[in-house]
């Protein structure tokens with residue numbers, strides 16, 4: 353069973369050099385004992401070193417937040433755990449694999465894995481669970497996939513997802529998805545919801561050629577902002593919905609506004625970076641962000 357042992361999660365606000373398009377980047381300190389060699393791509397490391405060498409500015413972030421409220425023109429949705437109730441499948445399967453080693457899977461590791469590309473999440477899993485000598489990240493992915501194949505097609509929508517997507521689409525607000533999920537899994541997860549996902553202007557998936565690094569890098573959200581009809585969209589006018597700490601950081605690193613809808617079991621210390629935290633999409637008030645209000649009173 354998952355325990356809720358939290359790991360302090362402090363995002364540092366670092367401003368990039370003026371030449372950079374991203375005014376401020378949120379970087380999580382690598383978790384204690386994190387296998388930096390496996391996760392860090394040279395470019396991500398280089399960006400971290402470059403960013404770390406500048407001063408911290410909170411004004412840019414506040415400016416983004418202040419400017420964001422009230423004039424959102426485009427909305428970008430994360431998928432797993434936000435639109436689809438799929439994070440539970442990953443948890444279930446990972447618990448089964450760990451049971452073989454008499455180990456338990458806990459929320460502090462789950463919080464680090466959520467939203468990341470498969471190989472990055474897999475590396476975290478085997479290294480932090482201390483099973484990398486008997487199970488490689490690649491072998492873990494193959495075993496996990498075989499167990500997920502039957503679960504993904506049964507994916508249900510999260511509460512409020514259909515209502516919000518249909519509302520925004522009906523009011524002519526451009527919406528899209530930016531997910532860490534690979535195409536082959538995306539098709540399985542969405543096969544019962546094709547009509548709803550057809551409302552999206554476009555979908556950026558984890559294996560998209562423009563997504564060089566997974567969340568918390570901003571690649572997916574920046575690619576999503578570029579592909580709107582009138583793109584690239586000013587990030588200060590984009591609102592992202594996310595469930596995972598890595599996804600929230602990716603949105604902030606893209607200079608965007610972000611609403612976090614975390615799993616209630618996620619330690620609150622992971623929720624400090626988002627511009628707004630909601631218990632459910634049903635609690636979202638579009639008018640707070642300059643978007644058309646719901647007509648129904650269902651909340």
Ligand SMILES: O=P(O)(O)OC[C@@H](O)CO
Nearest residue numbers: 431432466467531532533
């Ligand atoms: O980016 P999302 O849609 O949450 O996908 C994450 C998925 O790879 C599992 O955590």
Ligand SMILES: [Mg+2]
Nearest residue numbers: 430432433595
């Ligand atoms: Mg997610």
